[in-house]
Each structure stands twice: as structure tokens, then as C-alpha cells.
Amino acid sequence: MDTKKVVGWIVSVVLTLLAWCIPAEWFGIPGLTVVEQRVIAIFIFAAAMWISEAAPIWITSVLIMVIMLFATSDSMLTFLRPAGELPDNAISYKAIMAAFADPTVMLFMGGFVLAITASKYKFDAALAKVMMKPFGNKPPMVMLGFILITALLSMFMSNTATAAMMLAIMSPVLAKMPVDGRGRIGMALSIPLAANVGGMGTPIGTPPNAVAVKYLSETLGTPVDFGSWMIVMVPIVLIILAISWIFLFKVFPFRKGLTLEVNIEGEFDKSPKAWVVYITFIVTILLWLTGKWTGLNSFVVALVPLAVFTVSGIFDRKDLAKIDWDVLWLVAGGFALGVGLDKTGLATHLVEAIPFHTWPVLVVLIGSGLLCILMSTFMSNSATAALLIPILAAVGTGMKDQLDAFGGIPTLLIGLALSASLAMSLPISTPPNALAYAKGFIKTGDMAKMGIFVGIIGMIVAYAILIFIGKAGLLF
Numbered sequence: 001m002d003t004k005k006v007v008g009w010i011v012s013v014v015l016t017l018l019a020w021c022i023p024a025e026w027f028g029i030p031g032l033t034v035v036e037q038r039v040i041a042i043f044i045f046a047a048a049m050w051i052s053e054a055a056p057i058w059i060t061s062v063l064i065m066v067i068m069l070f071a072t073s074d075s076m077l078t079f080l081r082p083a084g085e086l087p088d089n090a091i092s093y094k095a096i097m098a099a100f101a102d103p104t105v106m107l108f109m110g111g112f113v114l115a116i117t118a119s120k121y122k123f124d125a126a127l128a129k130v131m132m133k134p135f136g137n138k139p140p141m142v143m144l145g146f147i148l149i150t151a152l153l154s155m156f157m158s159n160t161a162t163a164a165m166m167l168a169i170m171s172p173v174l175a176k177m178p179v180d181g182r183g184r185i186g187m188a189l190s191i192p193l194a195a196n197v198g199g200m201g202t203p204i205g206t207p208p209n210a211v212a213v214k215y216l217s218e219t220l221g222t223p224v225d226f227g228s229w230m231i232v233m234v235p236i237v238l239i240i241l242a243i244s245w246i247f248l249f250k251v252f253p254f255r256k257g258l259t260l261e262v263n264i265e266g267e268f269d270k271s272p273k274a275w276v277v278y279i280t281f282i283v284t285i286l287l288w289l290t291g292k293w294t295g296l297n298s299f300v301v302a303l304v305p306l307a308v309f310t311v312s313g314i315f316d317r318k319d320l321a322k323i324d325w326d327v328l329w330l331v332a333g334g335f336a337l338g339v340g341l342d343k344t345g346l347a348t349h350l351v352e353a354i355p356f357h358t359w360p361v362l363v364v365l366i367g368s369g370l371l372c373i374l375m376s377t378f379m380s381n382s383a384t385a386a387l388l389i390p391i392l393a394a395v396g397t398g399m400k401d402q403l404d405a406f407g408g409i410p411t412l413l414i415g416l417a418l419s420a421s422l423a424m425s426l427p428i429s430t431p432p433n434a435l436a437y438a439k440g441f442i443k444t445g446d447m448a449k450m451g452i453f454v455g456i457i458g459m460i461v462a463y464a465i466l467i468f469i470g471k472a473g474l475l476f
Contacts, residue, residue, distance in 0.1 A: 004054075005055070008049065008053065008054025008055075009049075009055070011048060011052065012049045012052060012054060016042070016045040016048070019040055019041035019044045020037065020041040024037050029349050029350065029353040030352070031349055032346075032349060033089055034082045035089050035090060035344050036089070036346040038071050039068075039072055039341065039344055039346050040346065042067055042068060042071075042337070043337060043341075043387070045064070045067070046064050046333070046383075047387055050379055050380060050387070051378070051379050053379070057326065057330050057380050058325070058326035058327075058329035058330050061330050061332060061334070064333045064336055064337060065097075065099065065336045068091065068096050068336055068339075068340055069096055072090065073090055073091045073093040074086060074092055074093055075093040076090060089343070089344045089345055091339060091343045091344060092343070096336050096340075099332045099333070099336040100332050102214065102331075102332065103299035104210045104213060104299070104331065104335070105328050105335075106299055107203060107204055107210060107213075107298055107299050107302045108204055108207070108210055108302075108327065109306065110304070110305055111204030113306045113309060113323070114156060114157075114284060115156060115157035115158055116315070116322050117281075117305065117319070118156075118157065118277065119161065119165075120319065121269050121274045121277045122268075123269075123277060123278065124162075125165065125265070126267055126268045126269075127149075128149050128153070128165075128169060129265075131145070131149045132146075132149065137260050137261055137262075139183055139258055139259075139260055140245075140249045140254065142173070143190050145262075146166060146187070146190050146194065147190050147193065147194040147244075148194070148241070150163070150166045150190075150198060151194040151195075151197060151237060151241055153166070153198070154196075154198030155198055155202040155204075156202065156205070156285070158324060159196060159199045159206060159431070160195075163191050163192055163431070163432035163435050164435055166194075167191050167435055167439060169262070170188070170191060173187070173261075173262055174187060174188060174441060176261075178258070181255045181258075182251075182252040183252055183253060183255060184441055185441060185442055185443075185446050186248040186251065186252025186253075188436055188441040189248060189252070189442060189447065189450050191435075191436055192430065192435070193241075193244055193424065193454060194241060195430075195432040196430055196432055196433075197237055197240050197241055197244070197421065197454070198241075200233055200236065200237050200417075200418050201233050201237045202226065202230055203226055203229050206381070206417075206420075206421055207330065207331050207381070208381055208385035208389075208416070208418075208420040208421060209229075209421075210331060211331065211335075211385045211417065212389055212416065213229070214335065215390065216476065219409050219413075220410070220476065223298065224298075224476055225292055225297070225298065225476075226288035226291055226298040227288065227289040227292065228476060230289065232414075232465075232469060232475065232476075236418070236462050236465050236466075239461050240461050240462075244450075244453070247450075247454075251450075252446075273313075273314050276308065276312055276314060277309070280304070280309065284304050287301040288301050327382065330383065334385070334386020334387070334390070335386075337386065337387070338393070341391065341394060342390075342394075347390070347391070351394050351395055351397070352398075354395075359399075361399070361405070361406050364395065364412070365411065365412060365463065366459070368388065368392055368412065369415050369416060369418075369419040369459055372416050372420050372423075373419045374423075375387075375388070375423075376419070376420045376421075376422075376429065377425050377429050377451075378426075378428070378429075381421060381423060381429075385420045389413055389417070392413060392416055393413060396409035396412045397409070405471070406467050407466050408470055408475070411466045411475065414466060414475075415463055418458070418462045419459060419462075422454060422455045422458040422459060423451070423455065424447075424450070424454060424455070425448045425450075425451030425452055426444065426447065426448065427444065427447060429451065433447060
């Protein structure tokens with residue numbers, strides 16, 4: 001048995017029991033109830049398990065929801081009811097279970113269906129082949145081509161799947177580059193960079209975006225439109241990528257006179273089913289982008305490809321198994337924690353107990369972003385977002401007036417989501433990083449150099465644009 005995992009379980013359980021059993025007044029939160037204390041204990045359990053990776057992250061999410069149902073819901077076990085009575089702030093068991101079928105989970109499922117089907121019919125590889133042609137054979141331009149194509153695909157596909165495909169395409173190019181040249185390192189780093197940053201461009205690009213969209217929709221009272229998100233985020237993505245591209249080929253220069261030939265195998269499938277895939281892919285994206293005019297929100301549109309592909313026989317039972325169910329479970333578990341914070345009144349009590357309104361707004365904004373990057377460097381960015389965004393949503397509501405001068409609650413929550421995607425300093429930080437590192441061309445120090453630079457530049461660019469647009473009243 002893995003000793004590290006055993007220790008992780010022991011530490012997680014001990015911390016949870018301590019938080020569960022100690023006197024409520026020790027938390028320093030006025031009015032803390034028994035159910036709220038249990039939610040804190042469950043939150044600590046989630047954080048400890050996700051950080052220690054004592055179990056796969058989706059298993060922790062399942063445990064979170066089961067424990068919440070048994071100990072904090074209106075269907076809690078009889079012997080766990082304080083004084084034998086059901087507490088007034090017990091959470092509806094339906095609200096906890098609803099996290100499994102939250103519209104945001106459906107949005108992500110639709111994105112997975114599109115990505116799986118595009119890969120099945122080689123749409124992604126054929127598209128990459130067409131898009132690489134204009135970039136020629138000069139190394140910096142070839143690198144730019146890989147960056148832009150990887151970023152674009154990551155907006156609609158899993159960044160892990162995108163990175164794996166693009167690294168496979170790049171491998172022959174890397175093999176032909178000088179072994180003693182620094183340029184090969186920069187070229188290899190460009191793929192995880194683009195996969196991580198590109199996912200920021202759409203609500204389905206990465207789980208932290210989806211978590212932010214959910215809480216923004218609930219806090220603001222209206223769903224965040226897919227197209228509106230892209231209008232704001234794609235320019236941020238492009239600016240970060242442009243600066244990072246220059247950084248890569250300056251810090252990891254190519255040998256003078258070097259030329260690179262990129263040969264990508266793959267042609268567009270011309271079968272009837274392939275045409276259904278192409279048309280559905282384009283129509284779905286257009287519907288996402290035109291939601292304000294069609295009246296269809298992003299969550300409803302996400303089910304269009306699932307309906308079309310299943311009815312036409314394009315997406316079958318084998319494909320269903322390829323959906324990243326672990327990600328969907330993780331997101332659902334994070335949403336369940338958010339339900340616990342909100343429905344029990346714990347979020348309100350936390351905000352009242354900590355004088356956020358006396359803190360400088362920039363300290364809250366930048367401080368939460370830095371904390372998010374730090375945590376995401378060592379643990380799943382999805383888990384980090386699931387832990388931090390519900391808390392900061394409550395904080396944002398409590399200091400709404402102060403935040404308005406900096407773009408309001410959207411700046412706070414979107415800043416957190418983007419910060420999670422900017423954590424890429426170590427091979428363990430993200431799956432694309434691990435895949436690139438496994439190729440053997442990159443040292444940990446090289447990745448740290450790139451990750452720290454992108455993290456700093458990314459935060460400066462993201463927060464500057466969010467605050468500027470927010471002050472102008474154009475941020476959702």
C-alpha cells in the first residue's frame with residue numbers, strides 16, 4: 001500500500017474529526033451552528049484529501065456529497081440530529097443531489113461530447129494540419145503556429161487531450177532539432193503553455209471557468225453568456241500568449257539558419273457522418289456565440305451535440321465511456337460544498353466574522369489570485385477553484401460596494417478562475433505539463449522559469465483588463 005496515501009487519509013480524517021468535535025466557539029465565528037461546523041469539517045476534509053491526493057479527486061467529491069447527505073441534510077441520520085431534532089438550517093437533500101445535474105455540469109458534458117467526436121473523426125488533426133500551413137518553416141513562426149492551434153483547440157477540448165495530440169504532432173519536429181540547442185526546450189514548453197492558457201478562452205475550456213460561471217450566474221442573477229465570456233477572455237489569452245511566445249524564443253533561442261518542416265498526417269473525413277459532425281460542431285459554437293439573439297443559454301445549447309450525435313449513431317456507448325466523468329464528479333462535489341456554504345448560512349457568518357470590508361480591495365483581489373496560483377501549483381486547478389470560488393463569492397457579496405470600483409464581483413471570481421489556469425511552474429501542476437516533461441526535452445528548472453514568468457505576466461494582464469473593462473461597466 002502507498003505510504004503517502006495512507007498518511008494522507010490519516011491526516012485528512014484526523015483534521016476532519018478535530019474540526020467536527022471541538023467546541024464551536026473555538027472557530028471565532030459568532031452564531032456558528034452545529035450544521036455549519038460540520039460543513040467546515042467537510043470542507044477541511046475535501047481540502048486535505050485534494051491536496052494530499054490520498055484518493056483520486058473524484059472519489060473525494062463523492063465522499064463529500066455522501067457525508068453532507070448523512071450529516072447536514074434534512075435527511076440526516078437520526079443519531080446525528082442535535083437534541084434529536086432536525087436543525088432549521090439543514091440543507092435540502094435535493095439541493096445536494098442536484099449538484100450532479102447542475103446546468104454547468106451539463107455544459108461541460110456537451111463540451112466533452114464535441115471533443116470526443118471531433119477526435120473520433122480526426123477533425124482536430126485535419127484542422128491542425130490546415131492551420132499550420134501559413135506559418136512556414138522558420139522556428140519562431142512554427143512555434144507560434146503550435147501555440148495558436150493548441151490554444152484554439154484547448155478552448156473546446158480537454159487541455160490534456162489537446163496537449164497529448166499536439167505533442168505527438170510536434171515530436172518528429174523536436175527529434176530533428178539540434179540536441180545541444182536551447183530552442184528545442186522552448187518549442188516543447190510551448191504546448192503546455194498554450195494548452196493551459198488557451199482553456200481560459202471559453203466557459204468549457206477548463207473546469208475553473210465553469211465554476212466561476214456558475215457562481216457569477218447565481219450572484220448576478222443572470223447566466224453568463226458564452227459569447228460574452230469569449231469577447232472578454234480571448235483577447236486576454238492572445239495577449240498572454242503573444243508575450244509568452246516572445247519570452248520563449250528569446251530565453252530559449254533557436255540556432256541561426258535553422259528551418260523546420262512540419263508534416264501532419266490526417267485529412268478531413270468526407271463520409272456522411274463526418275459531415276454531420278462538422279456541421280453540428282459549427283452550429284453548436286455559433287449558437288453559443290449568439291445566445292443573446294437566439295434566446296438559448298449556453299447550458300441548453302450544450303445538449304445539442306449530445307442529441308444529434310446519439311440519434312445519428314455517431315456517439316455510442318463506447319464513446320460515452322470516454323467522457324471525463326471524474327472531472328464532472330469533481331465539479332459536482334465542489335458545487336455541493338458551495339450549497340453547504342450558502343444554504344446553512346455559513347457563508348454569511350464567515351463574511352461577518354472576517355472584516356473584509358476593511359481590507360484594501362486590491363489586497364483581496366490580488367491576494368486571492370496569488371493564493372489560487374500557489375495552491376494550483378501543487379494540486380488540481382479544478383479542486384482549487386472548487387474550494388476557493390464559493391468562499392470568495394460570499395466575500396464578494398459582502399464587499400460588493402468596494403468591489404464595484406474595480407469591476408465588481410466578476411473581477412474577483414474570474415480573476416480566481418484565470419489564476420488557477422496560470423499555475424504551471426512544475427511538472428505536477430497540470431497534466432499538459434506532465435505530458436511535456438515526460439518527453440524528456442525539458443528540465444524542471446526550465447518549466448519553473450516559464451511558469452513563473454507566465455504566472456506573473458498573466459496576472460498583470462488579466463487583472464488589468466478585467467479592472468479596466470469592469471470600471472467601464474462592460475464586464476457582464
